[in-house]
Amino acid sequence: MRIGVVTFPGSLDDRDAARAVRACGGESVPLWHGDDDLRGVDAVILPGGFSYGDYLRCGAIARFAPVMDVLVPAAQGGLPVLGICNGFQVLTESHLLPGALIRNDHRKFNCVDTRLVVENASTAWTSDYEAGQEITIVLKNGEGGFVADDQTLDMLEGEGRVVFRYVPDADGRNPNGSYRHIAGITNERGNVVGLMPHPEHAVEEGYGPTLDGRGFFTSILTHALETAAKA
Amino acid sequence: MxxxxxxxxxxxxxxxxxxxxxxxxxxxxxxxxxxxxxxxxxxxxxxxxxxxxxxxxxxxxxxxxxxxxxxxxWSEHCSYKSSKVHFKLWGENTTDEMREKLLVGIGENAGVVDIGDGWAVTFKVESHNHPSYVEPYQGAATGVGGIVRDIMSMGARPIAVMDPLRFGNLHHPDTQRVLPGIVAGVGGYGNCLGLPNIGGEVVFDDCYQGNPLVNALCVGAMRVEDIxxxxxxxxxxxxxxxxxxxxxxxxxxxxxxxxxxxxxxxxxxxxxxxxxxxxxxxxxxxxxxxxxxxxxxxxxxxxxxxxxxxxxxxxxxxxxxxxxxxxxxxxxxxxxxxxxxxxxxxxxxxxxxxxxxxxxxxxxxxxxxxxxxxxxxxxxxxxxxxxxxxxxxxxxxxxxxxxxxxxPTYHRPLSRPAYLDALNADSASALARPETGEEIRAQLLTLIGSPNLCDKSWVTDQYDRYVMGNTALSQPDDAGVVRVDEETGRGVAVATDCNGRFAKLDPYTGAQLALAEAYRNVATAGAAPLAVTDCLNFGSPEDPGVMWQFRESIRGIAEGCKFLGIPVTGGNVSFYNQTGDVAIHPTPVVGVLGVMPDVSKRSRSGFRTDGAHIYLLGTTRPELDGSEWAHVIHKHLGGLPPVVDLAAEQALGRALVAAAEAGLVEAAHDLSEGGLAIALAEACMRHGVGATIDGLDQVGVDADGTILDPFTALFSESSARALVAVPAGSAAQFEALLGEVPHRRIGATGGRDLEIAGLFSVSVSELESAHTFTMPAVFGS
CATH class of the missing domain: 3.90.650.10 (PurM-like C-terminal domain)
Known part of the structure; x- marks a missing residue:
């Protein structure tokens, strides 16, 4: 199964995402921001980093990269897409996912191992988890506060589209001030998932807090195999 | 375009x-x-x-x-005009054997060493002190940017950064201006570059008020032929x-x-x-x-x-x-x-x-x-x-x-400062000591929350330590460890250290203690020390006393490196760190780089399971002059720094590396500021696993052969020591490979308390509360 990883100028975790794909049995395919085709991949990861230096607004410039012109319609047509951190910001800027990511409420960059509850284990990227399962992966961002209007938040919750929530601390706070502790969401079809924490930093023994991130990369392989079987 | x-x-x-x-x-x-x-x-x-x-x-x-x-x-910064006459000490103390490890030596943008399997590693530490005081965010950010470009220009991919930082009094209003900006600048630049920040130091001392030290280290890797x-x-x-x-x-x-x-x-x-x-x-x-x-x-x-x-x-x-x-x-x-x-x-x-x-x-x-x-x-x-x-x-x-x-080359006058005799005579041995277990317990809690020993995650959580996916160890462990070769796991460990108080008391010994500590930290993580970089932060070279401190420090590092057989590959000098006539403590920050064939075998610093045997390695002497205890409890600085024993450091280092290689180490932590007490507390807090120490009476003896009192055993800062926890089943094998290294089994891991038998007990959560309270109380959470 071929998983594309897009590199924008300023992408940082592209090599890590590709490594995670390989570590979990997939084939990683580098995609360049200036490309106008997706090289026939079965799924795409938009990695973390500071695309275009986060200038203007995180993800706001990457949204206009040539590769997005082909990625957006493909995602709307069902191609699985995972946006991690800056990739999540690109997905909201592209309107593939609702809401926005704003500056952390404590106004500092924050790199911590963070506990998440998996709420939706039926997306293309989370089927190897169980609903209600708690995982610990890395969170590292300066602008990771998920916000949306109440109507959108109600819709996301009502439709089961909240994929991950932060486990709040004793004071009821989450690491970046995200509304309703939302860490990751999906689109209506469940093929596009965006989250702020980094599963690709929790796939290899000794190089991350846990192996809890592997589920993303095994889920997508299962999904791609199923899709291939149906076709 | x-x-x-x-x-x-x-x-x-x-x-x-x-x-x-x-x-x-x-x-x-x-x-x-x-x-x-x-x-x-x-x-x-x-x-x-x-x-x-x-x-x-x-x-x-x-x-x-x-x-x-x-x-x-021809400015001081670019030409090293006041310092370069002393650089011949580097050459004079570099043997052919040391030179063989160098692919590129001092004088280029950064030195390069061979780490085996065709890999070369380049690393260097530099200062950006004055700009960071004037404009903390940009000064610190461009300090990171500059050292990263030095590493790039050797042909290497930068793979990690570290930032030894020193500030004035934690509670001084200007520290609240300078520190958040510097930390945000280091993070803002390094995070956006995608380089893991794997360690460094955060030190507070009144002597840095008005002269914060912002040193930045970068490590890069390349194939040997790509230099x-x-x-x-x-x-x-x-x-x-x-x-x-x-x-x-x-x-x-x-x-x-x-x-x-x-x-x-x-x-x-x-x-x-x-x-x-x-x-x-x-x-x-x-x-x-x-x-x-x-x-x-x-x-x-x-x-x-x-x-x-x-x-x-x-x-x-x-x-x-x-x-x-x-x-x-x-x-x-x-x-x-x-x-x-x-x-x-x-x-x-x-x-x-x-x-x-x-x-x-x-x-x-x-x-x-x-x-x-x-x-x-x-x-x-x-x-x-x-x-x-x-x-x-x-x-x-x-x-x-x-x-x-x-x-130009200056031969600046140098002379041993007149105040040193009186300073060296003013030993900490005259200071009042805690007498009961309860008093020792209270002082431990004070120390563990004091500015230099408190939890620094307020700072380090602002740095990305995971990016690149190769970080095997990072702060607050003893050294930062990153993988270089993804196939074999071959990689490097780096640590930087300097205790400016020791260097103030005796710059030659203080500089060697900085070298010894960085060397020990790298070995504690399980890596064989290979090479050295240094950032020499001093006052005005126009002051003969400062110039003497400078020369003594270089001599200390150079002769120490010769003994240890690890070459200095490059570094940086920062003078004029002073306000008026008052200079900072001499602060020769030493970075040591070590190599590991497989970084997945690195030793971590925290106790993880119950029932492991706890060993204290090395010799403990009654050495409290210049200690963190004297500094925090009595605001005292005087006497003579701990004895340097580089042969002991070398033997200890070999044992720590061999034990890690053999997979015997559950936890290993070096002893430095705050001595055994702080090392134990830190090892307990890392994963919330307690310990019972029942062998305090075996820790050491004084010059007369009298058993050290519990307070001295806990807080002495003798060098060449480390704490190692070993699973009970591996104890015999571990003891066998220690050879001549003095060692005592002083207790065992387990429970939720740190108990010093017969003296006191403190819960790990109480230690944690005291440890984590300090920085958020000043800077907000």
Whole structure:
């Protein structure tokens, strides 16, 4: 199964995402921001980093990269897409996912191992988890506060589209001030998932807090195999 | 986005313009005609005899542009004029055996060592102290940017950074101005570059009030055959400036900022601090790596302090010919910049490459791919002159070596400060000590929450330690460890250390203790120490006492390295860290790099399971002078620092590496500030696993052979010691490989309390509360 990883100028975790794909049995395919085709991949990861230096607004410039012109319609047509951190910001800027990511409420960059509850284990990227399962992966961002209007938040919750929530601390706070502790969401079809924490930093023994991130990369392989079987 | 066509056009235009002199331009021809014009050499920081020597070298008065170049390149920061007479101590103490480990030694942008399997690693630590005091965020950010470019220019991919930081009193209002900005700057720049920040130090001491120390270390890796050097060779080869455009920021930053103290009433220095753009640097890193992979770069140099003045003169000086540069071709952010300002500008994120003409198109195709602006601004010439023109007129014509390498050398007077005798006589042994278990417990809780020993995650959580996916260990563990080879797991460990109080009491011993601690930290993580870098932070070299401290420190490090057999590969000197007559403690920060065949075998610092045996390795003496205990509890500094025993460090290091290699270590933690008590508390807090210590009476004896009292056993800061927890089943095997290393089994892990038998017990959660309270209380959560 071929998983594309897009590199924008300023992408940082592209090599890590590709490594995670390989570590979990997939084939990683580098995609360049200036490309106008997706090289026939079965799924795409938009990695973390500071695309275009986060200038203007995180993800706001990457949204206009040539590769997005082909990625957006493909995602709307069902191609699985995972946006991690800056990739999540690109997905909201592209309107593939609702809401926005704003500056952390404590106004500092924050790199911590963070506990998440998996709420939706039926997306293309989370089927190897169980609903209600708690995982610990890395969170590292300066602008990771998920916000949306109440109507959108109600819709996301009502439709089961909240994929991950932060486990709040004793004071009821989450690491970046995200509304309703939302860490990751999906689109209506469940093929596009965006989250702020980094599963690709929790796939290899000794190089991350846990192996809890592997589920993303095994889920997508299962999904791609199923899709291939149906076709 | 510049193309060669554009440059050719501009070049032609420049030549056409040569017929008409540029109004007001101080050309070489003009300088020759007007030998007696008064020049602002003093304002540029040059001394009278230095100015006279420039006139002698070039046989006339310098043009304004030449004066600018000489003044920045002959500044203390660039020329090491006060320090370099002492650098021969490095060479004198480097044996052939040590030299064999060096692929590139002192003098290049950074030293390079062979770590095996065809891999080379380059690393270096530098200071950005003064800019960070003036403008904390940008000063610290560009400090990271500068050291990363040094590493890049060796041909390496940067793989990790570390930042040893020192501040004044934690509770001083100015610390609350300086610290958050510096930390945000280090994080803001390094995070955006995608480099894991794997360690460093955060130290507070009143002596750094007004003179915070911002040192930045970077490590890079490459294949041995990919090493690049900063030299311009091959007549007709092109000189290419690439990266960001040149602006007015940082003009004179190096010479002015790095050579003056911050007396009140001085002129505002803010505009002299450079402004960083980490996104531009990230793109530049990837672009350079593509250029190296395509083999289109002959020589390369980063633009840092002294900008184009430094890059052109150093490249030419290191090569075998001359260089001609058309300065008017330099892309500018500010079109009004004068030629001498362009030469001095320290705009960030710029590099200079020497490229063969037939590789130019390929070079430009790669820079285009990354949207990096690249411009041919000159070429390597026959002969031995650096000639710089402005619209066709010659404004610089000098021997490059005279600018880059033949600056003045000072033999500054040095003398042992008179206050030292009284200071050394004032031992901590006279201080009141806790007598009961309860008193010791209370002091442990005070210490664990004190500024230097408290939890630093308020700082380190602002740094990305995971990016690149190769981090095997990072703060608060003893050393940062990163994988270099993803197939084999081969990698490196790095630690930096310095206890300025010890160096104040005795700079020779203090510097060796810094070396010993960094060496020990690397070995504690399981890596074999291989090489050293240092950042020597001192007061004014014009003070003979400071100069003595400086020389003693270099001597201490150099002789220590010789004993340990690990070479110094490079480093940096920062003088003038003082306010008025009051200098900082001598602070020779030492970074040690070690190598591991497989970093997955690294030792971590925290207890993880119940029932492991706890060993104390090394010899404990009654050594409390200069200790954290004396500092925190009594605000006392006096006496003599702990004894250095490098043979013991070496034996301890070998044992720690062998134990890690054999997979026997559950946890290993070095003993330093706060001694055994703090090491135990830290090992317990890491994963919330307690310990019972019942062998305190076996820790050590004093000079008379009397068993050390529990307080001394817990808080002495004797060097060459480490705490190791070993699963009970591996204890015999562990003891067998310790050989001559003194060791005592002092207890076992387990439970949720740290219990010192017969003295006191404290819950790990109480330790944690005291440990984590301090920084958020000052800076907010």
């Amino acid at each position: 510049t193309t060669t066509d554009e440059q050719t056009q501009t070049g032609t235009h420049a030549q056409a313009a040569a017929a008409e002199p540029v109004a007001g331009l101080d050309t070489v021809e003009h300088a020759t005609r007007t030998p007696d014009i008064d020049q602002p050499w003093s304002e540029l920081g040059l001394k009278g005899d230095e100015y006279a020597s420039i006139r002698e070298i070039i046989g006339r008065r310098p043009t304004i542009a030449e004066l600018a170049m000489y003044s920045v390149m 690049h050097l900063a030299k311009a060779t091959g007549v007709g080869n092109k000189v290419i400036l690439f990266g960001a455009k040149t602006g007015g920021d940082g003009i004179g930053g190096v010479s002015v900022l790095a050579s003056e103290t911050f007396d009140s009433g001085g002129p505002a220095k803010r505009p002299a601090v450079q402004v960083g753009d980490p996104f531009a640097e990230k793109v530049l890193i990837e672009c350079c790596l593509d250029l190296y992979a395509a083999h289109v770069v002959d020589g390369i140099q980063d633009l840092g302090g002294a900008g184009l003045s430094c890059a052109t003169s150093e490249l030419a000086s290191n090569g075998d010919g001359g260089m001609r540069v058309e300065l008017d071709l330099v892309p500018l952010r500010d079109a009004s910049l004068q030629p001498h300002e362009i030469l001095m500008s320290e705009s960030q994120e710029r590099m200079m490459a020497i490229v063969e003409p037939d590789k130019l198109d390929e070079f430009m195709a790669i820079t285009d791919k990354w949207d990096v602006e690249a411009t041919v601004i000159g070429e390597v010439t026959d002969g031995d002159r650096l000639v710089i023109t402005w619209h066709g007129e010659v404004i610089v014509d000098v021997p490059p070596r005279s600018v880059a390498h033949d600056g």
